Amino acid sequence: MSSLEKRILLKDWGKNNCHTIEVYEEEGGYTALKKVLIDEKDKWTSENIIEEVKISGLRGRGGAGFPTGLKWSFIPKDTDKPKYLICNADEGEPGTFKDRVLLEDLPHGFIEGMIIAGIALGSKQGYIYLRGEFYKPWQRVEEAIKDAYNKGYLGDNILGTKHSFHLTTYRGAGAYICGEETALIESLEGKRGHPRLKPPFPAVEGLYKCPTVVNNVETYAAIPHIIINGGKWYANLGQGSEKSGGTKLFSISGHINKPGVYELPMGLPLIDIIEKVTGGIKGDKKLKAVIPGGSSTPILTAQEAKKAIMDYEGMAEAGTFLGSGAVIVLDETTDMVELAYRVAYFYDHESCGQCTPCREGTRWVKNILKRFKDRIGSADDLDTLCDFSEYMSNGATICPFGDAVKMAVIPIVKKFREEFEARIDKTEKVHEKISIGDR
Amino acid sequence: MNKTEEKEYSFSKKSEDRFKELEKKFPQRSSLVLWTLHLVQEDIGYISKPAIEYVAKRVGVSKSWVEGVCTFYSMYNKKPVGKYHLQVCHNVSCWLNGSDKLEETIKEKLNIEHGETTKDGLFTFTHVECLASCGTSPVVQVNNDYHEKMDPQKLEELIEKLKAEV
Numbered sequence: 001m002s003s004l005e006k007r008i009l010l011k012d013w014g015k016n017n018c019h020t021i022e023v024y025e026e027e028g029g030y031t032a033l034k035k036v037l038i039d040e041k042d043k044w045t046s047e048n049i050i051e052e053v054k055i056s057g058l059r060g061r062g063g064a065g066f067p068t069g070l071k072w073s074f075i076p077k078d079t080d081k082p083k084y085l086i087c088n089a090d091e092g093e094p095g096t097f098k099d100r101v102l103l104e105d106l107p108h109g110f111i112e113g114m115i116i117a118g119i120a121l122g123s124k125q126g127y128i129y130l131r132g133e134f135y136k137p138w139q140r141v142e143e144a145i146k147d148a149y150n151k152g153y154l155g156d157n158i159l160g161t162k163h164s165f166h167l168t169t170y171r172g173a174g175a176y177i178c179g180e181e182t183a184l185i186e187s188l189e190g191k192r193g194h195p196r197l198k199p200p201f202p203a204v205e206g207l208y209k210c211p212t213v214v215n216n217v218e219t220y221a222a223i224p225h226i227i228i229n230g231g232k233w234y235a236n237l238g239q240g241s242e243k244s245g246g247t248k249l250f251s252i253s254g255h256i257n258k259p260g261v262y263e264l265p266m267g268l269p270l271i272d273i274i275e276k277v278t279g280g281i282k283g284d285k286k287l288k289a290v291i292p293g294g295s296s297t298p299i300l301t302a303q304e305a306k307k308a309i310m311d312y313e314g315m316a317e318a319g320t321f322l323g324s325g326a327v328i329v330l331d332e333t334t335d336m337v338e339l340a341y342r343v344a345y346f347y348d349h350e351s352c353g354q355c356t357p358c359r360e361g362t363r364w365v366k367n368i369l370k371r372f373k374d375r376i377g378s379a380d381d382l383d384t385l386c387d388f389s390e391y392m393s394n395g396a397t398i399c400p401f402g403d404a405v406k407m408a409v410i411p412i413v414k415k416f417r418e419e420f421e422a423r424i425d426k427t428e429k430v431h432e433k434i435s436i437g438d439r
Numbered sequence: 440m441n442k443t444e445e446k447e448y449s450f451s452k453k454s455e456d457r458f459k460e461l462e463k464k465f466p467q468r469s470s471l472v473l474w475t476l477h478l479v480q481e482d483i484g485y486i487s488k489p490a491i492e493y494v495a496k497r498v499g500v501s502k503s504w505v506e507g508v509c510t511f512y513s514m515y516n517k518k519p520v521g522k523y524h525l526q527v528c529h530n531v532s533c534w535l536n537g538s539d540k541l542e543e544t545i546k547e548k549l550n551i552e553h554g555e556t557t558k559d560g561l562f563t564f565t566h567v568e569c570l571a572s573c574g575t576s577p578v579v580q581v582n583n584d585y586h587e588k589m590d591p592q593k594l595e596e597l598i599e600k601l602k603a604e605v
C-alpha cells in the first residue's frame with residue numbers, strides 16, 4: 001500500500017469475509033448507529049446530526065459534489081408526507097468502479113450510513129438503486145440487508161428504540177441516464193428514465209411526489225465515520241483546499257501499472273497519484289493526457305495534469321471537474337480521434353431522447369467524429385462540431401447530459417486539434433460521406 | 440421467430456413467489472414494472488409480446504407503459520438471445536486495454552457480428568458500454584457474471600468451457 005493512501009471507508013477491505021456483518025461488527029461497525037440511538041441519544045438530535053455532516057465538509061461523491069449536510073437541511077420538517085432516502089448505486093460514469101467495491105465487499109458501511117441519515121431526516125424507508133448489470137453486488141447487498149434486519153439494525157423499533165427504517169433494493173436495467181437523480185426517481189417509479197425539470201427539487205417533490213434525498217453510495221459510507229470521529233476530524237483529513245474535506249475513493253484505470261480503487265486524502269497532486277500510488281505509466285511510455293473525473297469531465301494534457309491538484313477547487317482551477325473521481329490515464333500512444341469517437345459513441349447510445357438538442361446532437365457529434373476516424377473529415381467539420389455542441393448545452397436541455405457531451409468531447413478536439421487535422425482528407429476525391437443526420 | 444408463434448407466458452413458481460414478495464415493498468404498483476421484466480427475462484430469456492401483456496395485467500399498468508419501459512432499457516432483450524450472452528465492454532478503459540481484440544476473437548471464433556446469435560443458439564454477442572470494471576479491464580459479461588482482465592486466449596478458453604458445459 002502506498003503511504004499516500006488513507007483508508008477510512010476502505011479500512012476493512014481485503015480482510016477475510018469483510019462483506020459479512022460479523023466482520024463489520026468486529027471492526028467496530030454499527031457503533032455509530034448505537035451512539036446515535038442509545039449511548040449518546042440526547043446529543044444526536046436530528047439537527048445535530050445534520051450539523052455534524054455540515055462541519056465535515058462532506059460533498060456528494062456521485063459527481064456533482066453538492067454539500068451533503070446542506071442537501072439534508074432542505075428536507076421539510078413539517079410535512080405529513082413520508083420521506084424517502086435513495087442510495088444511488090447506478091455507477092455508470094465511464095471510468096468509475098469504486099461504488100462496486102463498497103456494494104460487493106463493504107456493504108454494511110453505507111447501510112449504516114443510510115440508517116443514520118434516515119434517523120436524521122425522519123425517513124422510514126430507503127431504496128438502493130443498483131445498475132442492472134451489478135448482479136453479484138446486488139446479491140451481496142440483499143444478504144447484508146437481511147443480516148441487518150436479523151440483528152435489529154433495520155426494521156421497526158431499531159435496537160429497541162422508537163425509530164424504524166426499512167431498506168429495499170431496486171435493479172436498473174441498463175441506462176446510464178438513470179444515474180441522474182431525477183431520472184433515477186422516474187425509473188424507481190417504474191418508468192422510462194427521463195430526467196425531470198427542476199425545480200421542484202427532489203428534497204421537496206421526489207419519489208412518489210414526496211420529499212426525497214438522493215445520495216451516492218460513497219457519500220453514505222462516510223457518515224458513520226463522521227459520527228464516530230467528528231465532522232472536524234473528517235474535514236481535516238483533506239490536504240488541499242479547506243472546502244474539500246475528507247478522503248475520496250478514486251477509480252484509476254488506463255495505461256498504468258496498478259489500476260484499481262484507492263482511498264486518498266483530498267488535495268494530492270494528480271501526478272503523485274499517478275506516479276506514486278498507481279506505479280506510473282505502463283512500459284516506460286510517456287504521459288499524454290488524463291481524464292480526471294469520469295468521461296464527462298474535460299481532459300487534461302500531460303502538462304496541465306502535472307500541475308493539477310485533486311480536489312474540487314484544484315480541478316476547477318485546472319478547468320475541469322473532480323466528478324466521480326474516475327481517473328483515466330492515457331499514454332503517448334493513445335489515438336485521440338478514436339478516443340473522442342468512443343466517448344461520443346457512448347453519449348449517442350445513452351441519450352434518453354427526451355430533449356431534441358441532446359437526442360439529435362449526440363448523434364451528429366458521433367457522426368462527425370466517425371468521419372475523422374475514417375480519415376475523411378473536412379476542415380469545416382471541426383468548426384461545425386465546436387459550434388453546435390454549444391446548442392446542446394447551457395440550459396438547452398432538461399438535464400446536464402448535453403453539457404456532459406460538450407465537456408467530454410470538445411476539449412479533446414481543441415487540445416489535440418492537430419491529430420484531427422491530420423485526418424482531414426485533402427484529396428479532391430468525393431466520398432460517400434455519412435451525413436451528420438444519419439443513424 | 441414469428442410473432443404469432445410466441446408462446447403464452449405466465450410466471451414460473453419462483454418468479455410468482457418473488458413477485459408476491461416485491462408487491463409488499465413498494466407503495467405504488469408501477470414500481471414493479473422493472474422488477475417484473477427482470478423476472479420474465481430470468482424465466483424465458485427475453486421479453487416476448489405475451490409477456491408484456493402479462494406484466495401489464497399483473498402490475499396494473501397499460502401495455503404501452505410496459506412496452507415503453509422494455510424498449511428504453513438496454514438489458515431487456517427484445518428478441519431471444521443465445522444461452523450465453525457475451526457482452527464485451529468497448530468503452531474507453533477497456534479499449535485502452537485491448538477490448539478490440541476480444542471482439543475480433545468472438546467474430547472469428549463464432550462467426551457472429553454485434554447483435555447476432557450463433558446458429559446453434561448458444562452464443563449472442565453484443566458490445567456494451569462501461570460496466571464499472573475499468574480497473575480490471577478489459578471485461579466481458581456473460582449472462583450475470585463478469586469475467587475481468589480478459590485476453591483473447593482466456594476468452595477462447597471460456598468459450599470452449601461454455602460449449603463443453605452444454
Ligand SMILES: Cc1cc2nc3c(=O)[nH]c(=O)nc-3n(C[C@H](O)[C@H](O)[C@H](O)COP(=O)(O)O)c2cc1C
Nearest residue numbers: 060061062064088090091092179180181215216219
Ligand atoms: C448524466 C448523469 C449521470 C449521473 N450518474 C450518476 C451515477 O451513476 N451515480 C451517482 O451517484 N450519481 C450520478 N449522477 C449524479 C446524481 O444526479 C446526483 O447528483 C447524485 O446521486 C447525488 O448524490 P451525492 O450528492 O451523494 O453525490 C449523475 C448525474 C448526471 C447528470
Ligand code: FES
Nearest residue numbers: 528533570572573
Ligand atoms: S470501460 Fe469497460 S468496464 Fe469501464
